[in-house]
Amino acid sequence: MSKLKLATVWLDGCSGCHMSFLDMDERLIALAEFVDVVYSPIVDTKVFPDEVDIALVEGAVASVDDEKKIKKIRAHSKLLVAMGDCAVAGNVPSMRNPIGPEAILDRAYIENADVQQQIPCVVVPKLLRVVRPIHEFVKVDVFLPGCPPSADTFHAALTALVTGEPLDVPALTRFGA
Amino acid sequence: MSQTITIDPVTRLEGHGKITIHLNDQGEVENANFHVTQVRGFERFSEGRPFYEMPSLMARICGICPVSHLIASAKACEAIMSVRIPHTAAQLRRMLNLAQMVQSHALSFFYLSSPDLLLGMESDPQTRHIFGVVGAKPELGRAGIALRRFGQHIIELLGNKRIHPGWVVPGGVTEPLASAKRDEILGMIPEAYANIELALRWYKQIAETFAPEIEVFANFASLYMGLINEDESIEFTDGALRLIDARGEIVADGITAAQFPEVIGEAVEPYSYTKFAYYKPLGYPEGSYRVGPLARLNIAKSMGTPMADGELSLFKQLSDDGPVQSSFHYHYARLIDILYGIEKIEMILSDPLILDKHVRATAGVNRLEGAGHAEAPRGTLHHHYKVDENGLITWANLVIATGQNNNAMNKGVLQAAKHYVKNGKFTEGILNRVEAVVRTFDPCLSCSTHAFGQMPLAISLVSAEGEIVDQVIR
Numbered sequence: 001m002s003k004l005k006l007a008t009v010w011l012d013g014c015s016g017c018h019m020s021f022l023d024m025d026e027r028l029i030a031l032a033e034f035v036d037v038v039y040s041p042i043v044d045t046k047v048f049p050d051e052v053d054i055a056l057v058e059g060a061v062a063s064v065d066d067e068k069k070i071k072k073i074r075a076h077s078k079l080l081v082a083m084g085d086c087a088v089a090g091n092v093p094s095m096r097n098p099i100g101p102e103a104i105l106d107r108a109y110i111e112n113a114d115v116q117q118q119i120p121c122v123v124v125p126k127l128l129r130v131v132r133p134i135h136e137f138v139k140v141d142v143f144l145p146g147c148p149p150s151a152d153t154f155h156a157a158l159t160a161l162v163t164g165e166p167l168d169v170p171a172l173t174r175f176g177a
Numbered sequence: 178m179s180q181t182i183t184i185d186p187v188t189r190l191e192g193h194g195k196i197t198i199h200l201n202d203q204g205e206v207e208n209a210n211f212h213v214t215q216v217r218g219f220e221r222f223s224e225g226r227p228f229y230e231m232p233s234l235m236a237r238i239c240g241i242c243p244v245s246h247l248i249a250s251a252k253a254c255e256a257i258m259s260v261r262i263p264h265t266a267a268q269l270r271r272m273l274n275l276a277q278m279v280q281s282h283a284l285s286f287f288y289l290s291s292p293d294l295l296l297g298m299e300s301d302p303q304t305r306h307i308f309g310v311v312g313a314k315p316e317l318g319r320a321g322i323a324l325r326r327f328g329q330h331i332i333e334l335l336g337n338k339r340i341h342p343g344w345v346v347p348g349g350v351t352e353p354l355a356s357a358k359r360d361e362i363l364g365m366i367p368e369a370y371a372n373i374e375l376a377l378r379w380y381k382q383i384a385e386t387f388a389p390e391i392e393v394f395a396n397f398a399s400l401y402m403g404l405i406n407e408d409e410s411i412e413f414t415d416g417a418l419r420l421i422d423a424r425g426e427i428v429a430d431g432i433t434a435a436q437f438p439e440v441i442g443e444a445v446e447p448y449s450y451t452k453f454a455y456y457k458p459l460g461y462p463e464g465s466y467r468v469g470p471l472a473r474l475n476i477a478k479s480m481g482t483p484m485a486d487g488e489l490s491l492f493k494q495l496s497d498d499g500p501v502q503s504s505f506h507y508h509y510a511r512l513i514d515i516l517y518g519i520e521k522i523e524m525i526l527s528d529p530l531i532l533d534k535h536v537r538a539t540a541g542v543n544r545l546e547g548a549g550h551a552e553a554p555r556g557t558l559h560h561h562y563k564v565d566e567n568g569l570i571t572w573a574n575l576v577i578a579t580g581q582n583n584n585a586m587n588k589g590v591l592q593a594a595k596h597y598v599k600n601g602k603f604t605e606g607i608l609n610r611v612e613a614v615v616r617t618f619d620p621c622l623s624c625s626t627h628a629f630g631q632m633p634l635a636i637s638l639v640s641a642e643g644e645i646v647d648q649v650i651r
Contacts, residue, residue, distance in 0.1 A: 012215065015255045016240020016340045023339050024290070025427060026319070026325045032308050044302040044609070065214065092237040095222040101308055104218030112220060112574045113452060114442035115461050122195065122448040123212045146341050148240065 004053040004162060005032045007039035009073060011066045012093045012131060013059030015041075016148040017084035020106065021056070023151035031155075032160050057090035059085075060086045060093045061132050065125035081142040083176055087134050088145045091119055094131040101127040144169060146177040153177075180204070180601060186613045187211075189289040189306070190499035191621045193239050196611060197448075204601025206626060208590040210224035210649050212616060213579070215315045215453035220573045225592020228254050228568045229347050233577075236341050240441045241284065241621055244277035244332065245553035247345040248414060249560040252434065252549025254347035257564055265533040266349030270359045271414045272525045273335050274551060275518040278413060280328025281554035282470070282511045282518075285619040288375070294383060296421035298390070299606030317379060320372035324515065332524070334358045359526055369519045377488070377512050388504060393596040395504030395589025396616045398423030402455060402581070403473040404552050410471055410481035411517065413552040420456060420466065422540065425499040428456070434548035437559050438564050439471040442575060445597075454581040463582035469557025469618065470510035475500035482511070482520035488513040504589055514554075542568045542571070546588075553578050555619045578619040 008018060011122060018041065024031065039045045048069075048176050055077035061067055074080055084089040105127070110117045134140060144157055153172045160167035182198040195212040201511040223231065232250040236243035248270055255262060262270075292513045296312055311318030329576070335354065336342025344350050380604040384391075400423070404416040418432035420440075432440055443452040456464035466472070474493075480486045492513060495501045501510075523524055524532065548561040556578030563572040593614045597607045 010192070012228065014240040014243075015239050016243065018236075019240045019284075019340050020283070022325070022328055023320055028322070029308075029311055029319075037306070037308065041186075041192070042189060043306040044292075045554065053280065062217070063215070092234070092420075093217055096218040099218070099222055101218075102220045102607075105214070108216060108218065108312040109445045109452070112443070112455070113445045116444045116446065118444065118445050118447060119452050120216075120447050123195065123210070124450050125450065127216070149236070151339070155455050172306075 003037045005049065005051065006035040006076065007048065007052045007073070008037070008041070009039070009055060009057045009069065009149040011018045011057060011059030011069065011087070011134070012062035013056070013084065013086040014092070015086075017056075017058040017073065017146075019155060020146075020148035020151055021075050021154050022082075024106045024150070024155050027151075027155055031158065032097065034077065035158075048072055048076055050076055054079045054081065054158075056081045056083045057087050057134055058083045061128065061134055061137055062093055063125040063127050065126065067137060070134050070137050079141045081144055082140045082156075083144050084149055085145055089175065090131055090133045090142050093138045097101045102128060142167065143171070145175040146173040147175065149173045179207075180567065182598070182603065182608070183550050184608050184612060189292065189419065189612070189616060191284070191289070191312050194615065194620070196590055196615070197247075198598060198611070200598070204599075205597050206595045207595045209587070209611075210448050211586050211590050213449045216450040223570050223573050225569050228257055228397060228433065228564050228570055229231050231562065231570065232345055232347065233341070238575075239621055240340050241281055241554045242277060242555070244273055244345070245551050245558045246393055246560070247276055248551040248632075249549045249558045250549065250599070251347050253262075253547045253560040253562050254549070255538075255623065256296055256435070256547030256549060257542060257544050257562065257568075258347060258538075258540040260271075260348060260538040262349040262538050263351065263533070263535045265530050265629060266536040266538075268416070268525050268528055268531060269354060270345060272412045273332060274326045275522050276331035276335070278323055278328070278552075278554045279515050279518040280325045280332070281619075282380065282515050283321050283325035283328065284506060285554070285616075286511050287318065287324070289619075290613070290616050292323065293318065293609070293616070294508070295378075298610050298613060299604070302605060302609070305609075306522070316375060320375050322536045324369060324372050324376075327365055327372075330365065331362055334361060340580050351537065353534045353536045354532055359531065362522070363526055366519060366523050372586045373512065378637075380509060380512055381495060387487075390613070391503045391505040391523050392428055393593050394617055395592060396502055397588065397592065398502060399585055400428060400459075400464070401472035401500060402466050402468050402476045402557060403476045404550070404557065405476055406481075408481075409478035411477035412477070418550070418557065421476055421500065423499060423502070425475070431495065434550040437548060437550065437576070438561060441559075443576065443580065449583065451577075451583055452580045453583045454576055455584070456557055462584050465579065467504075467585045468578050468581045469507060471501060471504060471507045472480065472556065473552065474513060474531050480517045482517050482524065483518055485513055485517035488516060495533060504585065504614065507619065511619070530575055553621070554575045555579065555621055556581055577621070579618075582618045582620060586615055586618050586620060589618075611628060621633075
C-alpha cells in the first residue's frame with residue numbers, strides 16, 4: 001500500500017495545534033509508516049503539492065494571503081481538516097473583528113513605536129477587514145476543535161482517517177478543550 | 178538589470194517568514210531582508226478586558242512558548258496588584274519555565290536544525306527533516322523527541338495541559354505540586370541527562386566541520402541582553418536585565434521590568450510586521466542587540482549548576498577575546514541551556530518547601546500600571562499594561578524576543594547571502610544556508626505566508642522603472 005500524503009498548514013493561529021501534533025512524540029515515528037508528511041512547516045517543501053490526501057489546517061483566515069492559501073489547499077486536498085478552535089470558529093484571532101485592522105495597525109506601529117512610525121506595507125500581506133473561520137471560504141470535511149486538540153485526539157483522529165474507521169469527534173475533544 | 182531572489186516560505190522555522198535577496202546589475206547581492214508576514218493585534222484587542230484574564234489570553238500569542246507569556250503577563254499583573262508571590266509559587270513557575278525552555282530548544286535543535294547539521298546543508302530537501310534524521314541516526318532523532326517530551330510532560334504534570342495550561346495566574350499558581358508528580362518528574366531526569374549528553378557529544382564532533390558557516394552566519398559585533406541574577410549567574414524567570422557590548426563591557430545593568438521602556442525602544446521597517454528593538458541611548462539601528470541562548474551565555478558568569486558550568490567554560494573558549502559573536506554558536510548555547518534546565522529542575526525539586534500549599538496571593542488593583550519580564554527560550558520577553566480603577570486594561574505593549582533579534586537576523590541573512598550568492602548564481606543548497614542563518618536564532622513567528630499562489634522560489638528581473646521584464650521560476 002502506498003503511503004497517504006499528509007500536509008499541515010498554519011494560517012492565522014499561534015502554532016499550538018502544530019505543537020500538539022508534535023506532542024504525539026514517538027508515535028510520530030509509527031505514524032510515518034503510514035503517511036508521508038509532504039508539506040508542513042517542519043519539512044522543506046516550498047510548494048503545496050498537487051495531490052494531498054489529508055490536509056490539517058491550523059488558524060483562521062486573516063489576510064489576503066491566507067485566503068489565497070486556503071483556496072489552493074482545498075483545490076489540491078482530498079480531505080480537509082479544520083484543526084483547532086481558530087480554524088473551526090475564529091477564536092482569539094477574530095477578537096480583532098469589532099476593532100478593525102486600521103486601529104490594530106495604528107496601535108502596534110504608530111502609537112507603540114518610538115522611531116520610524118509607519119504601517120508596514122512592503123512584501124507583507126494586507127489584512128482582511130474581519131478574521132473568519134476556514135469553512136466560510138471553503139468546504140471543510142472534518143472539524144477538530146480544541147485550543148489545542150490534544151495529542152491523543154490527533155492520534156485517534158489520524159488513525160481513523162488513515163484506516164477508514166469511523167471518527168467520533170465529540171468523544172475526543174470539544175471547543176476550548 | 179537588478180534581480181530579486183525570493184525564498185517563500187522559509188521552512189523549518191517556528192512560523193512563516195520570507196526572505197528576499199536583491200541583486201544589482203552585476204549579480205552581486207546588494208541587500209537582503211527577512212520578512213515576518215503576520216500581525217494579530219493583541220496589544221489593541223486586549224483593551225477593555227479584565228487584567229486577570231491577560232495571562233491565558235496572552236499565552237495564545239504563541240503555542241511554542243506560551244509559558245513565557247503566561248509568566249511575563251502574570252508578573253505584569255502582580256505589579257498592578259502590588260503583591261509578591263509565595264516562594265513555592267515562584268519556584269514552581271521557575272520549573273515550568275525551564276521545562277518549556279527544554280522542550281522549545283529540543284524543537285529548534287532536533288526537529289528544525291539537526292537535519293542541516295546531520296544530513297548536510299546541501300542534502301536532498303525531500304528527506305531533510307526530522308524523519309530523515311530518525312532514519313539516518315535513530316539515537317539522535319529519538320533523543321530529540323524524548324527531550325521535547327520531557328519538557329512537555331513536566332508542563333502537563335504541573336499545569337494539567339501541555340499547551341496553554343491555565344495553571345499560572347496573577348498571584349501565583351492555582352494548585353500546589355503533589356508529591357506523586359514530584360516523584361514522577363524526578364524519575365524522568367536520568368533519561369533526560371543521557372539524551373542531552375548524547376547530543377552534546379555528537380554536536381562537538383561535528384561542529385568544526387561547519388567552520389565556513391560559523392564564519393558567515395551572522396558573525397559580527399553587537400550588544401547582547403538577557404536576565405541575570407545578582408551573583409551574575411544565568412536566570413530565566415526573575416532577576417534583572419543586563420546589556421553588554423561587543424567587548425563584553427557592561428553597558429546597562431539591573432534593568433527592572435518597570436525601567437525597560439526607558440531603556441529599550443522599538444522601530445518599524447516597512448518590510449516586516451515584527452518591530453525592531455534597540456537600546457535607546459545608542460539610537461536605531463546602532464543600538465540593536467541580540468537576545469537568546471548566545472546572548473545569555475555571553476552575559477552570564479556562571480550557570481549555577483555543575484555540569485552546565487563545565488560546558489559554559491568550553492563555550493567561553495570559542496572566543497579569544499570578549500563575547501562569542503557568530504550566531505552559529507546559538508546551537509551549542511541551546512544545548513548548554515538544556516543541560517542547565519535539567520540540572521536546575523532537579524535542584525528545584527529538592528527545595529524543602531516545593532510541596533508547600535501556599536502558592537497564590539490575592540489582591541485587587543493597587544497600581545494602575547505594571548510590567549513584567551521573563552526569558553523566553555529565544556530571548557527576553559516584556560509585557561507592559563495599564564488598567565483603570567476597575568482593573569480593565571486601557572493599554573498594553575509587548576516586546577518579544579524575535580523583535581529584539583530582528584536587526585541581527587536581517588544583517589545575518591545579508592552577510593550569508595553576500596558570501597554565498599556570486600554573479601547572480603545560486604543553488605537550492607545555498608538558499609538553504611541563508612535560511613539556516615535564520616534558524617540559528619530560533620525566531621518565533623506566528624504564521625501566515627505571502628504569495629502562496631505563486632511559485633515560492635522565483636527570480637524576477639526588474640527594470641529601473643520597477644517593471645518585471647523577465648521571470649525565472651523553478
